[in-house]
Amino acid sequence: MGHSQAGKTENRERILAEASRQVRKNGLESVSVGELMKSVGLTHGGFYGHFSSRAALLAEALARALDDGQKHAKRQEHTTGQENQTGDLPGFARSYLSRTHRDAPESGCAIAALAAEAGRAAPECRDVMSGHVDAFIGAISQMLGDDRxxxxxxxxxxxxxxALARVATSAERSDAILKAVREHMRTLATD
Structure with a gap:
């Protein structure tokens, strides 16, 4: 790979990493091409040398955000020793429906943080989100003996x-939402 191609690849990666960070933190609509390019030290005009459109960038940034959320969840499982074995929906729900996860939308599950927004976004973003939702359902299905x-x-x-726990203005209400669904996951796993 020549120097210019390596530089272009590196710049594209920087743009995508920053766009993904912005999407996770503030949502899909928070990404401004001009501001994004400025934040990574590149010109606005150079954007189209890396992406065909803003929608294409957002789809890739969303895919990266979703992948990062999955990787973060796996790291959390390994560092806390709460690795979920097949059939351990209650264990998974304990981690997923925790205060820690609720309070960190920028590093947690991007499906919960961005699903509603992706549903109103360009088809490319909906396709990306849909694939990740299907994979999430597939993983949970395995925990439930392949009951899709x-x-x-x-x-x-x-x-x-x-999502609702993040919206609740009262800590007690937010905790109650998380607890109710955690308990329901235990019941669902034993039915």
Whole structure:
């Protein structure tokens, strides 16, 4: 790879990493091409040498944000020793529906943080989110003995609970939402 191609690849990676960070922290609509390019020390005009459109950038940034959320969850499992074995939906729910996860949308599950926004975004973003939601349902389905219908209910409940807990203005209400769905996941796993 020549120096100019290596430099272009490095610049593209810097743009994508920063866009992903912005998406995770402030949402899809927070990304301004001009401000993004300035933040990584590049000109606005150079953007189209890396991405065909803002929608294409957002789709890739969303994919990166979703992947980063999954990697963060795996690291958390390994560092806390709470690795979830097949069939351990309650263990997974304890971690997913925790105060720590609720309070860190920028490093947690991007599905909970960005699903509603992605649903209103360009088709490229919806496609990316849809694939990750399907993978999440698939992983939970394995925990439930390959019961995809129960997995859809579990994922919907957990993602919804996390989103609603983040919206609640009272810490007690927020904690109650997380606790209620954690307990329901225990029941769902034993049905």
């Amino acid at each position: 219908e129960k997995a859809m209910v579990a994922v919907s409940a957990m993602v919804g609970a996390l």
